Amino acid sequence: MNRKVNKGMVIYVCFFKGAESSVIPKMVSSLLSVKLSESDNGKRVSILDLPGDVLIVPQATLGGRAKGRCMQYHSNADKVLAMELYSSLIAQCEKELQAHSKWAESGAVLKYGTYGNRQVLKLDTNGPYTHLLEF
DSSP states (O other): OOOOOSSEEEEEOBBTTTOOOOGGGHHHHHHSSSSOOOOSSEEHHHHHHOOOOOEEEEGGGOOEEETTEEEEEBBBOOHHHHHHHHHHHHHHHHHHHSSSSHHHHTTTOEEEEEEOOOOOOOOOSOOOOOOOOOO
């Protein structure tokens, strides 16, 4: 399935042990309002104010730790809980994006991967511009 997005942001998500649903509203607010995008005039703006597409990718490997020559994922949340948190994240992002009139009227889209499935991505970017946000 092609989940092409245009100018916007890609969000990779991993939930660790101890993650709770109460953090989802803060995550959504921060992710959508942080000024990481560049407007046509070079000013930093949020994805809501750009407005731009959003692609959310579940990425359990972000929770990996090297032990010897192997990777272990013991820090990740239980799969059932992580799937529930991911679904909640998607639902709240959809709600917040649609509530922001500039984004909703722009034709920008929200796309997202399926939790627990293999994700194949091709990413074209205008620089190395990656940030880690922990909640």
